[in-house]
Amino acid sequence: MKNELKDYAHYRYKNNAIVSLVIAGKLFVAYRSTMRKSHANFLLFYLFFGIFYATFATMQLFLLDDEGFRIGFFHALSYFFLYCAIGYLLSVPYQLTDRRGAARAVLWVVFLFNVLFLAARIVWLEPSVKVVLPAYVYWQPVFPEVLRVLTGIIAVATAAFVSSFFIRHGLKSRTQPVILYRSLWLGIGIAILMFAALLAFIAAPSGSAPFVVAATFLVLVGLLTTLRGVLYKIFDEHIA
Numbered sequence: 001m002k003n004e005l006k007d008y009a010h011y012r013y014k015n016n017a018i019v020s021l022v023i024a025g026k027l028f029v030a031y032r033s034t035m036r037k038s039h040a041n042f043l044l045f046y047l048f049f050g051i052f053y054a055t056f057a058t059m060q061l062f063l064l065d066d067e068g069f070r071i072g073f074f075h076a077l078s079y080f081f082l083y084c085a086i087g088y089l090l091s092v093p094y095q096l097t098d099r100r101g102a103a104r105a106v107l108w109v110v111f112l113f114n115v116l117f118l119a120a121r122i123v124w125l126e127p128s129v130k131v132v133l134p135a136y137v138y139w140q141p142v143f144p145e146v147l148r149v150l151t152g153i154i155a156v157a158t159a160a161f162v163s164s165f166f167i168r169h170g171l172k173s174r175t176q177p178v179i180l181y182r183s184l185w186l187g188i189g190i191a192i193l194m195f196a197a198l199l200a201f202i203a204a205p206s207g208s209a210p211f212v213v214a215a216t217f218l219v220l221v222g223l224l225t226t227l228r229g230v231l232y233k234i235f236d237e238h239i240a
Contacts, residue, residue, distance in 0.1 A: 013053045013056055013057035013216060014054075014057045014058070015220065016049075016050075016053045016057075016216060016219055016220055016223070017050050017051075017053035017057055017058075018050075019050075019220060019223055019224070020046045020047070020049045020050030020053060020223060021046070021047070021050035021051075021054070023046045023050075023223065023227050024043055024044075024046040024047040024050055026227075026231075027039055027042055027043040027046060027230065028043055030230075030231065031043055037100075038092055038095050038096050039230070041088045041089070041092050041095055041103075042088075042089075042092065042226075042230050044084075044088040045085050045088040045089045045092075046085075046223070047085075048081045048082070048084040048085035048088065049081075049082070049223070051078075051081040052078050052081040052085060053078075055074055055077060055078035055081060056074075056075060056078040068127025068128050068129065068130070068139075069125070069127045071127070071128040071139050072127045072128040072141065072142065073122075073125060075128055075139070076118065076121035076125060076141070076143070077118070079117065079118065079121065079151065080117075080118050082151070082155075083110060083113070083114040083117065083151075083154075084110075084111075084114065086110060086154060086155060086158050087106065087107050087110030087111060087114070088107070089159075089162055090106050090110065090158045090161070090162065091104075091106045091107055092162060093161070093162055093165040093166075094106060096169075117147070117150075117151075121147065124143060124144055124147075125143075126142040126143060127142065128140060128141050128142060129142055148201055149201060149202055151201050152197055152198065152200070152201025152202035153201075153202070155193075155194075155197035156194050156197045156198050156201075156202065159191065159193050159194030159197060160191075160194055162190050163186075163187045163188075163190040163191040163194060164187070166183045166184070166186040166187035166190065166229070167183065167184065167187035167188075167191075169183045170182070170183025170184045171183075178232070181232060182229050182232040183229070184229070185225060185226070185228045185229030185232055186226055186229030186230065187229075188225055188229075189222050189223070189224075189225030189226030189227070189228065189229055190222065190226055191222075192218055192221050192222030192225055193218070193219060193222035193223070193226070195218055196215040196216075196218035196219045197215070199212075199214050199215040199218065200212050200215035200216075
């Protein structure tokens with residue numbers, strides 16, 4: 001029978017999924033107006049990030065309590081979308097500096113790694129474990145800690161690289177306020193996502209609920225802050 005307790009992942013993660021997907025829709029409208037490749041990459045980043053959270057937050061609502069293996073499979077699948085989001089975020093600096101070949105190479109490398117990572121998750125697939133919290137039930141994914149920490153390292157390194165790119169770009173453009181503030185919003189927002197990844201994957205290699213919950217809140221703040229940068233005076237002719 002279905003668990004009568006509220007599903008914690010759905011309760012916490014659905015907001016991030018909704019926010020990410022709504023932002024993706026908003027950026028789709030912006031992209032149709034500007035046709036800027038960087039906007040397309042941010043659109044896909046938010047889209048895949050939203051699918052990641054949606055998959056993680058909803059699958060267990062439709063499965064039975066004794067279907068830990070199936071829930072574990074969907075948890076593993078959700079990481080495929082997370083790595084897609086990471087790939088598109090990582091390619092943004094290369095797009096903005098007209099290194100489109102490098103941007104495509106980054107996407108291919110991340111995609112190939114993504115396939116291998118998913119295969120490893122499937123090979124070592126274990127059922128997600130039901131953890132009962134006050135008034136909630138939390139399905140904790142179970143997979144080798146080295147893979148979880150590896151995800152954290154890649155996510156943190158990606159966010160650090162992209163954040164520093166925008167902050168440096170902004171500080172070099174002090175005489176152009178639009179570029180300065182836009183870049184700083186982007187850099188700060190992505191830095192917040194970096195700290196979220198640090199909490200979720202490295203500080204909590206086993207996926208323990210308290211760290212994941214704190215990271216989920218930081219993700220929401222980071223997504224909204226980054227959006228502020230993406231849309232900052234979006235139609236200004238000086239914005240790359």
